[in-house]
Amino acid sequence: MINQGVEPAGPGPVSPEQAKAQDNRVLGFWIFLSGECAFFASLIGTYLSLNTHTAGATTLVSLIDLPLTGLMTLSLLTSSLTMVFAFLAMNRGELQAMKVWLWVTALLGAVFLDLQIFEFSHYMASGFTMGTSAAASAFFALVGFHGLHVAFGLFWIISLLSYSFKDGITAANTSKVWIAGLYWHFVDVVWVIIFTVVYLLPKVH
Amino acid sequence: MAAIAERVGAQPKAHAQGYLMSWLTTADHKRIGIMYLLASTLFFVVGGLEALMIRIQLSHPGNTFVSPTLYDQLFTMHGTTMIFLAVMPLFIGFINCIVPLQIGARDVAFPRMNALSLWLFVLGGILLNSSWFLGGAPNAGWFNYAPISLTPFNPGPGIDFYDIGLQLAGIGTLMTGINFIATIINMRAPGMSLMRMPLFTWTTFVTSVLILFAFPPFTVNLFLLMFDRLMGANFFNIAKGGNVLLWQHLFWIFGHPEVYILILPAFGIISEVIATFSRKTLFGYDSMVLATIAIGFLAFTVWVHHMFVDGFGPYVNSLFAITTMAIAVPTGVKIFNWIFTMWGGKIKFTTAMLFATGFIPLFVIGGISGVMLAMAPADFQYNDSYFVVAHLHYVLIGGSLMGVLAGAYYWFPKITGRLLNETLGKWHFWLLMIGFNVTFFPMHFLGLLGMPRRVATYSAALGPAVAFWNLVSTIGAFILAISFLFFFYNLFKTLRSGERAGPDPWDGRALEWAISSPAPVYNFAQTPLIRGRDAWWVEKTEGDGRLRAAEAESADGQHHGIHMPSGSIYPFLIALGLMIAGYGAIFGLLLLVAIGLVLAFFSIHRMIVAEDPGEIVEPVGGDGE
């Protein structure tokens, strides 16, 4: 049920042990993601408990540039869409199309990271750093860890692309692409929460 | 180790790259389990020696055997080592060796991630212990409270060793949790429904779920502390708006489930051992499973009982006192089920059974002092006194360690093929029972007499009773240590010339006893068909004493090889890279951090892209030979 969409597209004999391994990979990844939920829940809890502890120093809300973070949100959400296109291509067995969509996804992820680096350096130049206050520390920890997750996703997608798919799309590599995609969507969902909690609500209030 | 290796099933030919490499690259759950057991036994000895030094120091009032500075490091490293590097990985060792056999699987769901878990634990533990030689060990307790753990109060590298060593080992443990959830959900043999699983498999499953949700808050906490100490952040720095209670909350949201991670596998082992040596099926199996799940759930609802004196007020304290006491209910259910399992059974007091039955009264004493501590107003009196030390050792030694030892005597023949000597085992048990109670029972009195924890010495003015009971406790600690000399001599002697164990030396009930000892590399020549609870017992009493195969031989009548996962050096290299980066972070050497991370990420990349061709292993003979 949970691995709908992973259809062994390619030919080639698959031993029962190998089929089990594909199955395990998808199940194990869902389990890993529930651990990730606890990880981000702890960071978000930390942020919510400290975000008013500004120690009289520069506050985040005075620096937030909603159009910039809106653009970041847009690029990440679009990258989830392109990841879906990569899946669809994979399920149709279209190797080239899948690779192209994966590259587009990676590119959008890189745009997000680039904007985030720009955002962070802007904050730091304005006197809002890890050492400014507890609230600032909590901001950089939460948003920074999310950024690291995006960076790891990028590393992962590019690792997969550098792997030549020499036998075309097979049962073995479908599940590899599938879990990378799952990870990417998860990181995207976490960003939606961060965008709402960290940027949108404080700015709107 | 050589002696074990010979019998643990020779590795396939492709692996003839040498003896050391075959262990560094192995993905076989049985060999990984053995390495877990060996490494955590070594850490256990280190933690035990630290305990002995603590007891020598406390044997007389005003003693100067160790300095207060060293004392702080000793009690911190004793607790940290015993919890993270000894007892928990000892259980993980048994889980690795036994759970795949109990569910009729060829291996775990992720064999190479399993190797990564092992190496992160081993190298993280080595990094943590290397602090003794590299600027001083951590000294802020195993709970490492802020602000004592912050740079202004603790400028040395000790706390950074704690932080990064436990981060590495913790990530390994987290992956173990993921691995065994997936293994137990997905790798069970046909017919092994959830409610047919042996209790040890059930407790492993719930323990793994606890690991999955308890370790991430700890990971986050360790990161926050690292940021405060190494990167100038202010999570716990009150001057800049930080909050020291944040550490306590995140720590105990992890820490309380952690103590159940340390006890649930023991419950599983006790259930297996008592059923086997009473020659009866476990009494109240369904309620045992439900109680395990209930304890797992409640584990996340009680953490503030470690923070009663923080001043949250009577409403919060009452709430957490009630949830804490509620845990006594499912735990009591288990105690009664074990007693009813023995009731009317044909009990055989092997050493394993002695440890399992000894567990019950000791754990009940620990449970009673636990309920006493759970009463928030009374806890204001007990808090930070030796009463708490008595309580936690009754549940961790009387509970967890007794479980480990019952498991050790019970499964040693399955893991190594040889039976531990029963006479030496009984010496071990009785000396341990005497030594343990002489050491720790007086600590109840010491606590009530007002002796505080974590202080390097005490004044003679506390009275002759305090001095007397401390001396008694120290004498007990040496009896306890001597009991372990019997155990280690037994291990040594048995591995050299112990009696050979057949496949089923105890007339066991679960599936691991249906195959040869030690298990062949592929575990089961044919995936077995499970026909009931106590799967192997069912075959012995209702079948023909052989496992049935889940599928018929292939149509062409040919014997097909078994596809096994191949080993890999990359799990070791990932852990090594992260360890190098850890040293770099501790000493502020950015180049070292970069080298370590490059090695780790190169290896992760290789793991992501690698195909696992696996290896074909030919089964030898049939099951049960």
Ligand SMILES: [Cu+2]
């Ligand atoms: Cu607790």
